[in-house]
Amino acid sequence: MTEKILVDFQGTGAGVGDLTWGQRTVWRTVVKTGRSETMGGVTALPPGSTVEQSVLVLRYVMARHESLRTRLVFDGPDGGPRQQVHESGQVALSVIDSDGEDPAVVAERVRVEYEDTDFDYADEWPVRMAVITEAGVPTHSVAVYSHLAIDAHGLDALVTDLSTMDWTTGEPTVPLEATQPLRLAEQQRKPNVLRNSEAALKYWERVLRTVSPKRVEGESDDHRSPRWGDLALRSEASWLATRAIAARLRTDTSPILLAGYASALARTVGNNPVAVQIAVNNRFRQSLVGSVSTMAQTCPLMVDLADATFDEAVHRARQATMVTYKYAYYDPDRRAAMVDRVAEELGGRVEMDTYFNDRRPPGRDERDITAPPVADILAARERTSHEWVAWTDVDSPLLYLDVDAEPDALVFTLTGDTTRLSPKSMLWLLTEIESVLVDAALDPGAGTGVRS
Known part of the structure; x- marks a missing residue:
């Protein structure tokens, strides 16, 4: 049996902007493979956990982090994507009873299903979360994120930040001061950051011409x-x-x-x-x-x-x-252009x-x-x-x-x-x-x- 709980969230910050270099790097892989890139997994819940606590967690992370309130809009000059951060919305939490099966096995099956199903980047939030229960008692949490929203170190940052949540109110206890993706994309257009990118591309070219x-x-x-x-x-x-x-x-x-x-x-x-x-x-x-x-x-x-x-x-x-x-x-699109240029000059990739x-x-x-x-x-x-x-x-x-x-x-x-x-x-x-x-x-x- 599966129940879906719609979780309302309200965050700070909204807008439309370019993808960051990290997002563009992931998107190039998505286009190449035709498959979503994902992060996440299964967590065994401590005794006494409740579905209501999972609702608090999902509402907290959605409100707290712009990357999880982001969908793609395909309105770039070449038809490519940009990121759109939404201030509020609803996200589904699935509650799945193990129905006599080993709940760990059910949790793993849900994880595989979440990872194998491509994200709808324009109409789906970049997080899928479920609670597995045994006779109504939560035993495992499953969370799978689009790699466009989070990487391995971002997942570590998410877990660290979650530890600051007030478990009674579901509210943060410390301000969030880390740079969010929209702001990061703006920073990556600044001259000093672009100079760093050009230095990186010169290093890439040196390697290509050496090996x-x-x-x-x-x-x-x-x-x-x-x-x-x-x-x-x-x-x-x-x-x-x-x-x-x-x-x-x-x-x-x-x-x-x-x-x-x-x-x-x-x-x-x-x-x-x-x-x-x-x-x-x-x-x-x-x-x-x-x-x-x-x-x-x-x-x-x-x-x-x-x-x-x-x-x-x-x-x-x-x-x-x-x-x-x-x-x-570095800028991944400029890197790709440099690799193409070097390949032409060398007579092959x-x-x-x-x-x-x-x-x-x-x-x-x-x-x-x-x-x-x-x-x-x-x-x-x-x-x-x-x-x-x-x-x-x-x-x-x-x-x-x-x-x-x-x-x-x-x-x-x-x-x-x-x-x-x-x-x-x-x-x-x-x-x-x-x-x-x-x-x-x-x-x-x-x-x-x-x-x-």
């Missing part, structure tokens, strides 16, 4: 249908080896994993210098830290691994990351469709990591496992690596285009990441295996 035209050498001899596959490799050995290297270098683990992936890529199906794109949240000013919006953009990271020890590769990866952070804030995404939660305290025993690292290799988790024909990247953490293992999930990279080669690349990390953990002088 090999191909991120993956050759073609696949094992095309699949559906075309793109997701392969997950669970590795306790990589988790232990990464900790051993971090203890030796007294550094955090992110540049270690980046160096491991770059080394494995160059040693297997790629080339050197390695170029991968990483997502940067672009919330470096205090006024943007709490912005519930989409600001993340990707930027190429280029690192030369030739004749380097792995420890040196970690240092180079860290330096390259800092450069990437500096140049990840340079592939940049390879990504590295460390999805582990930020704010990890890795200052006091202790190196595990060598024997534990070696023994853990016997427990490495892999599985194919998804296949799709939705237009996807050439290569996209996600890194996730379990309590005692790392999980590498690689999306690959089987017209360029066979399933066997995808597995080779993932297992090589583990080999690179283990070798470097056991031998401080281990090299990347990349020759000049």
Whole structure:
């Protein structure tokens, strides 16, 4: 059984304006794939939760954040979208009884349905929310947001801001001072911000003119249908080896994993210098830290691994990351025009469709990591496992690596285009990441295996 509760909301701020750079970046992907990009998931509710509390939450976030009161209007000079922020309206909260099923299973099914159903950008609010009940008692909340309204760090900001709500009245207890999307779009037209964008595009062009035209050498001899596959490799050995290297270098683990992936890529199906794109949240000013919006953009990271020890590769990866952070804030339409121009001048496009995404939660305290025993690292290799988790024909990247953490293992999930990279080669690349990390953990002088 499903009941829909219409929730009235009234916020501050309204108007029509250009999309922000982050929104335009997402919109380009939506146009390319023909599918909505989404954020969100399932949350188990604490005992004693009520449907009325969920109504308060939905009303609060809608009133509080302009991005959630935004729809698109397609009245631009080229027929493209602009954002329209509404001051008030109604949004539906679905209340779904599990009807004897496991409510967690029902919640997951609702999440998948919400994510798989494209948003109506002109006539639907960019949030879908449901409460799952068991015999009338709320057990789970499902919330899925359009990526045009929010990114991963914006979702963190939303959760942080929600903690300031008065649970009795549903009113805020602190003022909201973060920059909202309409204001952000105005700022992105200012001369100083546009100069930053032009500097970023010069960096992009330098990368395009430096690296090999191909991120993956050759073609696949094992095309699949559906075309793109997701392969997950669970590795306790990589988790232990990464900790051993971090203890030796007294550094955090992110540049270690980046160096491991770059080394494995160059040693297997790629080339050197390695170029991968990483997502940067672009919330470096205090006024943007709490912005519930989409600001993340990707930027190429280029690192030369030739004749380097792995420890040196970690240092180079860290330096390259800092450069990437500096140049990840730009006008995506001008970037696209620059890429087209460079392709014409070079006589062909340079592939940049390879990504590295460390999805582990930020704010990890890795200052006091202790190196595990060598024997534990070696023994853990016997427990490495892999599985194919998804296949799709939705237009996807050439290569996209996600890194996730379990309590005692790392999980590498690689999306690959089987017209360029066979399933066997995808597995080779993932297992090589583990080999690179283990070798470097056991031998401080281990090299990347990349020759000049």
